[in-house]
Amino acid sequence: MIMHRPAAALAVLVLTVSPLYAQDRRLVERLDPVTSTAVQQLVDSARALQLPTEPLVQKALEGSTLGAGGDRIRSAVGALLGQLSRARDALGPAVTDAELTAGAGALRAGLGAETLQRLRALREGRPLVVPLSVLTDLVAEGMTTELAARSVFDLARTGRPDDDFVALRRRVQTELRSGTGRGGGARPAADPPAQRP
Amino acid sequence: MRVDPDDAPDGTLERVIAELRRPMRLDPALDQRVLEVLRRDPIAPGPGIDSRARRFRARWIAGVATGALAAGLLVAVLRPEPGTTRPIELRLSAPASQVVVVGDFNDWDPDATPLRPGNEGGTWRVELRLPPGRYRYTFLVDGRRWVPDPAEPRAADDDFGAPTSVLTVS
Numbered sequence: 506m507i508m509h510r511p512a513a514a515l516a517v518l519v520l521t522v523s524p525l526y527a528q529d530r531r532l533v534e535r536l537d538p539v540t541s542t543a544v545q546q547l548v549d550s551a552r553a554l555q556l557p558t559e560p561l562v563q564k565a566l567e568g569s570t571l572g573a574g575g576d577r578i579r580s581a582v583g584a585l586l587g588q589l590s591r592a593r594d595a596l597g598p599a600v601t602d603a604e605l606t607a608g609a610g611a612l613r614a615g616l617g618a619e620t621l622q623r624l625r626a627l628r629e630g631r632p633l634v635v636p637l638s639v640l641t642d643l644v645a646e647g648m649t650t651e652l653a654a655r656s657v658f659d660l661a662r663t664g665r666p667d668d669d670f671v672a673l674r675r676r677v678q679t680e681l682r683s684g685t686g687r688g689g690g691a692r693p694a695a696d697p698p699a700q701r702p
Numbered sequence: 703m704r705v706d707p708d709d710a711p712d713g714t715l716e717r718v719i720a721e722l723r724r725p726m727r728l729d730p731a732l733d734q735r736v737l738e739v740l741r742r743d744p745i746a747p748g749p750g751i752d753s754r755a756r757r758f759r760a761r762w763i764a765g766v767a768t769g770a771l772a773a774g775l776l777v778a779v780l781r782p783e784p785g786t787t788r789p790i791e792l793r794l795s796a797p798a799s800q801v802v803v804v805g806d807f808n809d810w811d812p813d814a815t816p817l818r819p820g821n822e823g824g825t826w827r828v829e830l831r832l833p834p835g836r837y838r839y840t841f842l843v844d845g846r847r848w849v850p851d852p853a854e855p856r857a858a859d860d861d862f863g864a865p866t867s868v869l870t871v872s
Contacts, residue, residue, distance in 0.1 A: 531809060560806075563806040563809070563810065563838075564861070566809050566810040566811075567804075567806075567810050567838065567861070567862060567866075568861065568862050569810065570804050570810035570811070570812065571810075571848070571862040571863065571864045572862070573861075573862040573863070577861075577862065578862075581861040581862070602835075603833075603834055603835035603836065606835065606836055607835075607836045607870075610836060610858070610868075613858060613859055614858035614859075615858075632834070632872075634834055634835060634836060634870065634872065635870055635872045637836075638836045638868070638870035639870070641858055641868075642855040642858075642868065642870075644858060645855055645856055645857065645858035645868075646855060667872040668872075671870070671872070674855070678855065
């Protein structure tokens with residue numbers, strides 16, 4: 506193969522420099538070399554799939570700060586990569602990084618991809634970060650996934666603003682923590698808050 | 703989620719108004735292009751210049767300028783504001799000599815975000831400005847005790863054993 510001299514020089518430059526640019530300094534500085542390399546490969550995979558990379562870096566840094574071992578960090582970052590990919594499949598390509606991160610959290614909490622798809626359809630063209638986060642929080646507070654999804658769908662269906670989702674979460678949180686809620690199978694806060702004027 | 707009441711949660715209207723108030727930045731080459739047209743075809747009054755042609759040329763230039771202005775305005779209004787952040791205050795009531803917060807917003811760096819002791823005894827606080835999103839975080843008390851934020855939901859999973867909270871910024 507004949508290559509012109511400037512083109513060959515550029516190719517050599519790209520091949521030499523790009524791996525250096527791809528290295529995230531935070532990973533190199535905060536993780537042991539084996540873990541840093543493994544996490545970097547996961548980050549590169551995410552980039553190749555056009556998934557957000559920052560949540561993966563943050564997960565690794567979280568593990569480092571909280572004193573986790575390398576195996577555990579690699580496992581957590583790998584799991585998050587899979588959840589981001591599934592979240593994108595469920596929510597579609599026209600989704601922000603913040604929505605993908607919130608979607609990954611919802612999947613991690615045990616909600617199904619079909620729940621994310623349904624919410625996307627109900628909130629077509631509107632931001633999803635808060636509804637997805639509230640959905641995840643309700644499940645984390647002990648509500649069943651079915652009841653949490655139904656409560657959030659009720660609000661999404663009627664086009665409620667983000668504040669109403671947050672109000673729902675606060676009501677559930679207050680009731681469950683005070684012991685008055687019956688989170689498992691009841692409907693303590695499923696009734697949507699009053700419509701804003 | 704704690705958002706300053708002055709910052710309306712939706713804020714679309716305020717964002718559009720802010721964009722409309724922002725000075726327009728036209729393509730710097732526009733002036734140059736218009737001047738080149740004028741130099742190439744000078745509009746000088748006198749015999750041989752058809753007034754209809756002059757009017758047409760002036761309208762053409764005005765049309766191009768208006769189109770550029772409208773396109774710029776449309777792009778400015780429709781473009782999401784990249785630096786939009788919300789004021790957030792984190793608080794923790796704990797008898798301690800030092801409290802810091804680590805989370806997705808500061809690279810989990812224990813040196814990055816110390817809390818200040820408030821006026822009330824034992825209440826520590828810090829103000830942050832965060833873009834919309836979902837953030838995991840936890841407090842580190844006296845350099846040895848991880849404490850989740852009692853005011854916000856616990857994370858559904860504690861991947862690394864320490865209790866963490868989640869903050870949603872809308």
